[in-house]
Amino acid sequence: MSYSLTEPSKRQKWFAGTLVILYAVVTMIPLAWIFITGFKSPADAISYPPQVIFEPTLEGYVNLFTQRTRQTQEFLEANPPEEWYDEIVRQYDMVIVGPSKFGERFLNSVIIGFGSTFLSVFLGTLAAYAFSRFKVPLADDLLFFILSTRMMPPIAVAIPIFLMYRELGLSDTHLGMILLYTAVNISLAVWLLKGFIDEIPREYEEAALIDGYTRFQAFYKIVLPQAATGIASTAIFCLIFAWNEYAFAVLLTSGTAQTAPPFIPTIIGIGGLDWPAVAAGATLFLLPVMIFTVMLRKHLLRGITFGAVRK
Amino acid sequence: MSKFFSGLLGLRRGPWEMLATILIALGVFMLMQPFALVAYTYSFIVTLVGTVMFIIVSHFRE
Amino acid sequence: MSETTIERAAKATPPSVARKIRGLSDRAIAWIFVGPSIFLLLAINIFPLIWTINLSFTNFRANRPNREVEYIGLRNYERILTDSDIWLTMQATAHFLFWTIALQVVIGFTLAYLINKKFKGNDLWTTIIVLPMMLSPAVVGNFWTFLYQPQIGLFNYIVSFFTGLEPSSFEMIGSVALAPWAIVIVDTWMWTPFVMLICLAGLRSIPDYIYEAAEIDRASKWRQFWTITVPMVLPFLMLAVLFRGIENFKMFDLVVQLTGGGPGSVTELTSINLKREAFEKWRTGYASAYAIILFVTVFGLASIYVKALNKVKER
Numbered sequence: 001m002s003y004s005l006t007e008p009s010k011r012q013k014w015f016a017g018t019l020v021i022l023y024a025v026v027t028m029i030p031l032a033w034i035f036i037t038g039f040k041s042p043a044d045a046i047s048y049p050p051q052v053i054f055e056p057t058l059e060g061y062v063n064l065f066t067q068r069t070r071q072t073q074e075f076l077e078a079n080p081p082e083e084w085y086d087e088i089v090r091q092y093d094m095v096i097v098g099p100s101k102f103g104e105r106f107l108n109s110v111i112i113g114f115g116s117t118f119l120s121v122f123l124g125t126l127a128a129y130a131f132s133r134f135k136v137p138l139a140d141d142l143l144f145f146i147l148s149t150r151m152m153p154p155i156a157v158a159i160p161i162f163l164m165y166r167e168l169g170l171s172d173t174h175l176g177m178i179l180l181y182t183a184v185n186i187s188l189a190v191w192l193l194k195g196f197i198d199e200i201p202r203e204y205e206e207a208a209l210i211d212g213y214t215r216f217q218a219f220y221k222i223v224l225p226q227a228a229t230g231i232a233s234t235a236i237f238c239l240i241f242a243w244n245e246y247a248f249a250v251l252l253t254s255g256t257a258q259t260a261p262p263f264i265p266t267i268i269g270i271g272g273l274d275w276p277a278v279a280a281g282a283t284l285f286l287l288p289v290m291i292f293t294v295m296l297r298k299h300l301l302r303g304i305t306f307g308a309v310r311k
Numbered sequence: 312m313s314k315f316f317s318g319l320l321g322l323r324r325g326p327w328e329m330l331a332t333i334l335i336a337l338g339v340f341m342l343m344q345p346f347a348l349v350a351y352t353y354s355f356i357v358t359l360v361g362t363v364m365f366i367i368v369s370h371f372r373e
Numbered sequence: 374m375s376e377t378t379i380e381r382a383a384k385a386t387p388p389s390v391a392r393k394i395r396g397l398s399d400r401a402i403a404w405i406f407v408g409p410s411i412f413l414l415l416a417i418n419i420f421p422l423i424w425t426i427n428l429s430f431t432n433f434r435a436n437r438p439n440r441e442v443e444y445i446g447l448r449n450y451e452r453i454l455t456d457s458d459i460w461l462t463m464q465a466t467a468h469f470l471f472w473t474i475a476l477q478v479v480i481g482f483t484l485a486y487l488i489n490k491k492f493k494g495n496d497l498w499t500t501i502i503v504l505p506m507m508l509s510p511a512v513v514g515n516f517w518t519f520l521y522q523p524q525i526g527l528f529n530y531i532v533s534f535f536t537g538l539e540p541s542s543f544e545m546i547g548s549v550a551l552a553p554w555a556i557v558i559v560d561t562w563m564w565t566p567f568v569m570l571i572c573l574a575g576l577r578s579i580p581d582y583i584y585e586a587a588e589i590d591r592a593s594k595w596r597q598f599w600t601i602t603v604p605m606v607l608p609f610l611m612l613a614v615l616f617r618g619i620e621n622f623k624m625f626d627l628v629v630q631l632t633g634g635g636p637g638s639v640t641e642l643t644s645i646n647l648k649r650e651a652f653e654k655w656r657t658g659y660a661s662a663y664a665i666i667l668f669v670t671v672f673g674l675a676s677i678y679v680k681a682l683n684k685v686k687e688r
Contacts (some may be wrong), residue, residue, distance in 0.1 A: 006581050006584040006585055006588065008490040008491065012490055013490050013491070013492040013493070014492070016487035016488070016490035016492050017487075017490075017492035017494070017495070017498075019487050020484060020487050020488055020492070020495070020498050020502075021498055023480075023484060023502065024498045024501045024502050027501075027502055027504075027505060027562060027565075028501065028504075029527070029531075030505075030513075030517065030520060030527075030562070031504065031505070031508075033516075033520065033527055034516050037519070045525075046522075046525045047525065048524055048525050048530075048540075049530055050525065050526075050527045050530050123409050123410045123413065124410065126405075126406040126407070126410070127406055127407045127409075127410040127411075129406055130402070130403040130404075130406035130407045131407070134399055134400070134402070134403035134406075135403075136403050136407060140369075142407070142411070144676070144679055145414075146410070146414065147675070147679060148672055148675050148676075149414055149418040151619055151671050151672070151674075151675040151678075152418065152422075152668060152671065153622075153623035153625075153644055153647075153664070153667050153668065153671055154623070154625065154644075155623070155625055155647050155648050155651065155664070156425070156623075156647065156663075156664030156665075156667050156668050157418065157421060157422075157664075158651070158652075159425060159428075159435075159651050159657060159660055159661055159664055160420075160421030160422070160424040160425045160428070160661075161417070161421050162435070162652075163424070163435060163657075164420075164421055164424070179413070179417060180417060182413060183413050183414055183416075183417035183418055186410050186413065186414060190410065215399065215402050216402070240507055243509065244507075244508065244509035244510065244511075244512075246509065246510065246511035246625075246626035246630075247625045247626055247644075250511075251648075251652060260512075261509050261511040261512055261626075262511070264511075264512050264515065265511065265512070265515035265630055275519055278515065278516065278519075279516065279519075281512075282512050282513075282515075282516055285509065285512055286508050286509065286512065286513075289507050289508055289509070290504055290507070290508075292507070293500070293503060293504055293507045294500055297496075297499075297500045297503070300503060300570060301570050301571070301573075301574050304567060304570065304571070304616075305571065305574075305612065305682070305685070306682065308612070308682040308683075308685050308686045309571065309574045309609070309685060328680065331676075332677050332680070335673035335674065335676070335677060336677075338670070338673065339670055339673070339674065342463055342670060343463045343464060343466060343467035343470070344464075344467070345464045345467070348455070348457060348460060351454065351460045351463065352454045352455055353454075354454075355450070355454055355666050355669065355670075358670050358673050359669050361673055362669055362672055362673035362676065365673065365676045366676070369676075
């Protein structure tokens with residue numbers, strides 16, 4: 001390595017590294033705690049002092065996915081447990097009577113998340129291409145208008161949307177939530193994708209146009225493949241938003257279309273929240289986003305600044 | 312400073328945007344300050360004027 | 374690859390005519406491409422917004438749709454803007470805003486500064502630090518109530534471990550004095566990485582030769598920091614502060630799960646207060662006026678934000 005005036009000294013690096021790692025470790029404690037609480041028994045979860053070493057159990061996960069009732073001794077003796085998860089609930093004299101709503105809510109999150117992501121990226125790519133390549137009248141105003149819709153306080157928008165959806169029969173439906181999340185995500189999609197498409201040299205398309213391609217052909221044969229990385233990372237950002245959203249979900253859905261975030265905090269056990277089950281649900285719910293974040297790390301900065309900071 | 316005022320008179324974007332920004336900031340401060348209820352009462356109108364002004368003056372030439 | 378009809382037609386058309394067709398269709402394509410997005414935003418954002426403005430002049434209640442709706446002029450606005458309880462929620466929001474931004478800027482900038490020393494493995498640690506901000510605020514907020522439990526909570530345990538206080542002697546969520554700080558702590562934990570990432574981009578945008586020149590001029594490190602680093606990072610920092618300001622001004626999910634606005638109403642931020650008025654008391658007209666006030670404030674801040682965005686983009 002060449003000697004440089006501005007290269008930090010070895011001691012500085014070591015010092016900086018130690019502090020950053022210390023911060024990273026502290027910041028991970030709550031997340032680690034969610035993870036390990038999911039494998040505790042309810043008694044271990046609320047013992048004092050908080051336990052790091054304990055006997056792991058899948059009780060939290062079983063409770064998360066099932067509904068259970070208490071039964072009499074005679075009934076329990078007459079019906080021996082069949083599977084490992086039956087065994088787990090037997091220690092509380094309970095039997096599993098059916099699946100809980102968690103699976104359904106999780107599936108709703110998947111449907112609404114992916115549906116709205118697809119739609120917003122599709123519409124966003126078209127709009128971004130137009131803003132990037134054509135002279136759209138009042139382009140700056142339209143772009144600002146699009147961005148400002150994302151800044152609106154969700155609760156303020158929810159009042160008329162609630163009334164409108166009630167009239168149209170869209171409340172508590174998947175379609176209603178997909179349209180709503182698409183509307184919120186379009187702003188991010190347009191701004192991010194415009195940045196990505198701006199970076200693709202126009203010459204490629206112009207050459208294609210001279211070769212006799214139409215605009216449409218130039219768009220999907222030349223521009224789309226070039227913008228693939230940008231489209232993928234935009235999609236992940238949109239998905240994360242729709243996945244995590246809570247305010248609209250809690251106000252506009254109650255049953256059929258309810259997503260997981262309003263559901264997880266309501267998992268009740270004996271005497272209050274069933275913390276291991278809540279932690280198990282949170283783990284399953286947060287894990288995909290963590291994986292996405294690691295995948296996105298190169299484009300993270302771009303995503304959170306609406307494409308303003310490139311690098 | 313005199314450049315600022317001549318910019319205002321000449322309907323230039325820069326100084327007018329600055330003015331609108333200051334109004335919005337003032338309005339937001341008035342909305343949340345803990346000192347006088349009167350300031351809170353008039354905060355909305357200040358923010359509104361600033362915001363509308365911002366939209367209009369962003370169409371002035373540079 | 375066989376030629377399609379369109380391709381053949383395009384080849385058969387003389388270039389000048391083809392250009393004319395394309396020239397005409399460019400405009401049409403632009404509208405076809407932008408149209409659906411604008412339509413969706415009009416239907417789901419602008420139409421409701423106009424409806425809200427209209428409702429804000431009425432005494433409409435959504436739980437009694439059959440009652441006659443009266444236009445009452447600006448009375449809703451008047452009532453909200455002279456209500457000292459709402460003024461108090463604004464102050465609670467201000468406390469939350471001020472401290473979260475202050476802490477996030479200080480910690481975020483420091484972290485970015487340290488990471489920029491380019492120690493080995495800094496990429497990996499940056500990714501780990503960033504994780505909390507991508508997660509669902511409602512789910513995370515809910516779990517923090519567990520960490521904040523007075524007797525069994527990990528947070529109280531760790532605090533008592535380092536300070537010697539009795540862990541059950543203080544309640545982060547239950548006490549009037551501590552609850553406003555409980556939400557500040559969680560928001561800071563969650564969003565410091567955001568400020569850090571943007572500051573890091575700012576630091577990395579400073580070319581080395583500026584420092585080299587300063588080094589040759591024998592400017593002290595301290596002087597270099599205040600005359601080069603800080604001014605160059607400032608536009609980026611502004612961006613982060615404005616965005617966090619807007620986001621926390623309308624904060625709902627994290628805090629509603631953490632404290633629900635309590636105890637009493639010490640952590641009742643404006644959005645939580647608005648939700649009460651709109652969806653618990655069902656004073657729809659009144660809440661609409663309230664929503665418009667918040668909306669105009671956010672819109673004003675957003676226009677400054679876009680100005681800041683463009684400034685950073687030029688770099």
